Amino acid sequence: MPDRLIELKDVAKSYGRVFAVGGVNLHVDRGEVVGLIGDNGAGKSTLIKMLAGAIQPTSGQIFVRGVAQPHWNAARSRDAGIETVFQDRALCVQQTIVRNIFLGRELTNWLGMLDPGKERREAERLMREIGFTSKVFSPDSIVGQLSGGERQGVALARAIYNKADLIVMDEPTTALSLTETEKVFRFVRTVRAGGRSVLFIGHNIHHVFDIAERFVVMDRGRVALHATKTEVGSAERLIAFMEKLAHPEGIASFDPSHNGAVA
Amino acid sequence: MSLELESVETGAARVKRPPDGALRRFFDANRAAVGTFAVFVVMIGLFMFASPRVFLSWPIYNSVLVTLPVALCLVTPLVFIVTVGEIDLSFPATMGFAAWIFALIVQAGYNPVLAILGAVVMGMALGLGVGALVVIANLSSLIATLGMNFMLRGFIMIITQGKSIALLSLMDSTTGSVLSGQIAGFPVQIFWALGFVVFAALLFNRHRFGARVKAVGDNPDSAGQMGISVNQVRIATFVFMGLGAALAGIFTTMVNYTWWPTTGDGYLLPAIASVFVGGTPTWGGVGTIVGGAFGALIVSFIQSGVVAAGLSGFYVQFFNGLIIILALLGHRWNQKRYR
Numbered sequence: 001m002p003d004r005l006i007e008l009k010d011v012a013k014s015y016g017r018v019f020a021v022g023g024v025n026l027h028v029d030r031g032e033v034v035g036l037i038g039d040n041g042a043g044k045s046t047l048i049k050m051l052a053g054a055i056q057p058t059s060g061q062i063f064v065r066g067v068a069q070p071h072w073n074a075a076r077s078r079d080a081g082i083e084t085v086f087q088d089r090a091l092c093v094q095q096t097i098v099r100n101i102f103l104g105r106e107l108t109n110w111l112g113m114l115d116p117g118k119e120r121r122e123a124e125r126l127m128r129e130i131g132f133t134s135k136v137f138s139p140d141s142i143v144g145q146l147s148g149g150e151r152q153g154v155a156l157a158r159a160i161y162n163k164a165d166l167i168v169m170d171e172p173t174t175a176l177s178l179t180e181t182e183k184v185f186r187f188v189r190t191v192r193a194g195g196r197s198v199l200f201i202g203h204n205i206h207h208v209f210d211i212a213e214r215f216v217v218m219d220r221g222r223v224a225l226h227a228t229k230t231e232v233g234s235a236e237r238l239i240a241f242m243e244k245l246a247h248p249e250g251i252a253s254f255d256p257s258h259n260g261a262v263a
Numbered sequence: 264m265s266l267e268l269e270s271v272e273t274g275a276a277r278v279k280r281p282p283d284g285a286l287r288r289f290f291d292a293n294r295a296a297v298g299t300f301a302v303f304v305v306m307i308g309l310f311m312f313a314s315p316r317v318f319l320s321w322p323i324y325n326s327v328l329v330t331l332p333v334a335l336c337l338v339t340p341l342v343f344i345v346t347v348g349e350i351d352l353s354f355p356a357t358m359g360f361a362a363w364i365f366a367l368i369v370q371a372g373y374n375p376v377l378a379i380l381g382a383v384v385m386g387m388a389l390g391l392g393v394g395a396l397v398v399i400a401n402l403s404s405l406i407a408t409l410g411m412n413f414m415l416r417g418f419i420m421i422i423t424q425g426k427s428i429a430l431l432s433l434m435d436s437t438t439g440s441v442l443s444g445q446i447a448g449f450p451v452q453i454f455w456a457l458g459f460v461v462f463a464a465l466l467f468n469r470h471r472f473g474a475r476v477k478a479v480g481d482n483p484d485s486a487g488q489m490g491i492s493v494n495q496v497r498i499a500t501f502v503f504m505g506l507g508a509a510l511a512g513i514f515t516t517m518v519n520y521t522w523w524p525t526t527g528d529g530y531l532l533p534a535i536a537s538v539f540v541g542g543t544p545t546w547g548g549v550g551t552i553v554g555g556a557f558g559a560l561i562v563s564f565i566q567s568g569v570v571a572a573g574l575s576g577f578y579v580q581f582f583n584g585l586i587i588i589l590a591l592l593g594h595r596w597n598q599k600r601y602r
Contacts, residue, residue, distance in 0.1 A: 054488045075490035090488040092481035093601045094548040103478055104489035112471040140288060144601020158489075 003030035004066060005166055005197055006051070006082070011060030013046050020046040022221040023060065028166055028197050033188060035212030036201045039246065042218040044201050045087060048168050052084035053077035078104070083164035087171045089155040093144035098123045100143050101158045126157035131183050149180035156187055167191055168199045173207055185211055205242065209235035219245045295542025296554035298597045302590050303561050306568070314572040323571050327563050328449060329518060332456030333511045334559040337534040338541070339463040340507035342555040343500040345538055348480040348547030351501060353393050353408040354508040354534070356415035358527030361386035362512030363419060366428040366522035375438035383509045389415070390505020394498035419524050428522040443517040452514050459510065464552040476500060481548030537562045540590040546600060561586060
């Protein structure tokens with residue numbers, strides 16, 4: 001039995017009569033990188049927002065290390081060791097890098113007074129650790145002055161500070177340059193090497209295939225495929241499967257027994 | 264034809280890391296406050312030039328120091344509210360209401376300390392009510408707090424039938440000297456008010472609460488996604504406003520040892536103007552307590568300054584407006600909005 005970190009059971013989210021996510025089963029084990037793919041509107045972002053506690057599921061259950069979580073919210077999700085790098089990066093752009101890294105997790109004394117010296121040192125260290133350093137900004141720089149890649153660096157630094165067990169990354173390479181994308185990959189590998197898990201959501205199937213060991217394909221709010229890298233074989237086969245989903249009349253290239261099955 | 268890739272030396276200066284010294288950091292972090300202070304210095308300079316006899320002697324400053332504490336107690340919490348992305352127009356009525364409780368408890372013969380406590384609790388409770396109304400019912404704070412202002416003031420008028428309460432028993436008492444006496448020739452209220460400003464500035468700049476107020480005002484979605492309880496933070500700013508309004512109400516009442524049912528009226532627009540003159544922008548996420556305090560100082564001075572400078576009272580409004588517009592223009596030029 002692998003070390004199960006997170007498990008979603010029959011998790012669904014509906015807005016009125018529209019199902020954004022309908023009855024999804026998904027799990028992430030300790031120390032693995034799972035790739036979550038699917039077209040626009042497949043429900044990926046809704047799913048990870050539920051995992052992050054930013055929105056509440058309409059039905060279904062979330063288990064953390066085997067324990068059901070009845071009152072799930074953003075603070076509980078972070079307490080449980082889940083850090084999410086949101087697609088929009090969830091930054092406050094008028095605040096400094098330091099304030100964003102410690103957003104909602106301020107380093108304070110027992111009175112709640114901030115410890116600016118310690119926060120500054122930690123921020124410098126984190127930015128250095130993930131390779132997003134620059135001569136043109138300091139921890140006191142305003143995030144609004146940074147480029148897209150640098151902002152992503154701030155979001156990543158925030159995600160690793162807490163030594164989270166699972167880092168969820170929603171389209172982390174969108175709109176990044178090649179070198180910045182490479183930095184994100186190096187980040188994922190470092191996290192993985194440290195025995196932690198990553199749930200990597202992506203549009204670019206080549207990116208996801210390179211970085212992940214197991215794949216979950218979503219289609220119109222449901223899981224269409226659970227497969228390991230060996231089972232998938234190549235990025236091209238994964239792309240072919242996605243095309244088949246989008247155009248069902250196309251050729252089937254996958255063993256249907258995997259469809260919707262929980263691995 | 265071959266394609267050669269070589270880096271182009273544009274000759275442009277290499278981007279340098281901005282100077283990182285403590286002084287530079289201070290100016291960067293306090294641009295608006297420093298700017299407001301500059302406006303104040305220029306204004307006082309002009310007043311001194313126009314009327315040296317008045318502005319180079321003490322009484323004019325003393326008279327400002329009596330009215331300023333009330334403004335400071337209102338302006339500093341208002342900076343929190345504007346920074347969190349809301350507005351409060353109900354604080355004048357809250358101020359009157361809390362001061363009413365203070366007056367009633369004193370009138371009933373209880374210990375004045377109990378009266379202060381009662382007023383503060385009432386102010387915070389009203390703040391909680393207004394905040395909950397705005398945040399939980401998701402109403403526009405501009406309209407909802409305007410409604411609350413009318414309603415609370417109306418309630419006071421209905422119950423008191425417009426009658427004031429004299430608190431002459433407090434004259435020559437310990438409470439009287441603690442709340443409206445003199446220390447070394449300075450009105451004692453100014454020390455209390457400065458203490459309150461320092462407390463608010465620490466809360467705003469050095470405490471988790473201030474950091475969260477700014478984060479929520481900056482981007483409530485991001486703040487919520489990072490586990491900050493956005494509604495709680497918003498409501499807390501209204502509670503703090505209630506606290507400030509209660510203190511302002513007590514000070515106003517103690518200046519004349521009389522509570523009027525109109526207590527607090529007339530502070531609405533000057534207090535709001537002070538926040539923006541102080542350099543807190545309207546869009547939320549950033550603000551300055553010290554700037555707001557200087558803003559209050561500027562607005563308090565215009566009134567006495569214009570008259571003392573020998574102009575008729577008719578000029579007060581005009582100069583009030585002029586200074587506000589000039590200050591806003593200055594801040595516009597001095598600060599950039601990041602998105």
